[in-house]
Amino acid sequence: MARKHSKHGPYDDLHEAEEAPVAVVACWLCGRPTGKTIVWHHPVPKSRGGRDVVPMHPICQQTLTANFTNSELQRHGMDVDGLLADPAVRKFVDWVANKDPDFTATTTKKQR
16 A cells, blocks of 8 residues: 655755765876776776776776787786886876876877
8 A cells, every 4th residue: 555645754855965075086097086987997908807997087098908909918917007117108198197187189009
């Protein structure tokens, strides 16, 4: 049988709960705070048995996939310093350091 009155008082829904502040997540590659769009990237590709994920900007993930093959990413694993040792990635991270967290741009593929 349906209730005649709601379980809560008539004014319960007028008191909105204060929203907890959103935790700022840092990008795994560049260290900048992430914006509205967060990509959960597998440092070791799923096709190579990777299960762990890290938060990244979409542009940072595009840079990694443009500069490294899956086997190279597998060799580096969770070692972000090894990835930053690559001159192209280091140049990108230095360039993007002062950009807005939601900044996007096209990335070029590495010439192999």
